[in-house]
Amino acid sequence: MGIFKQSTNDALAASARIAAAEGRTVFTAQIISEIGHVNFSGEIEKLGRGIEAVEAQGWKLDTVNTLKVDKMTGDRPLFVCVFRRHVW
Structure with missing residues (x-):
């Protein structure tokens, strides 16, 4: 895995950790x-x-939605992922 991909995943993980520490039950990425990977x-x-x-x-x-926002993504799909956690 390239450095850029790993840093992106590290940033996602850090954001998810912060959201959990704040007691949030929904995290969106x-x-x-x-x-x-667009056409196959x-x-x-x-x-x-x-x-x-x-x-x-x-x-x-929990849920994945796909959007195609050409200007923002350079004609690549954008996946909106909703994650949940239970706080008992």
């Missing part, structure tokens, strides 16, 4: 797909690793 079936590595980074902080993926 946006992850932009890699170039080249197969693994979306960046999305999977991002989800793993957040779930490692005790969150569970």
Whole structure:
């Protein structure tokens, strides 16, 4: 995994840790797909690793929505991931 991808996942994990420490029960992350994964079936590595980074902080993926915002993403899909955790 490249340095940029790892730093992105580290940032996601840090944000998820902070949200948990604040007692939040919902955490939302946006992850932009890699170039080249738009028009074929197969693994979306960046999305999977991002989800793993957040779930490692005790969150569970609840919902994923896909948006295509050409100006913002450079014609790549944007995944909006909603994670939840229970505070007992």
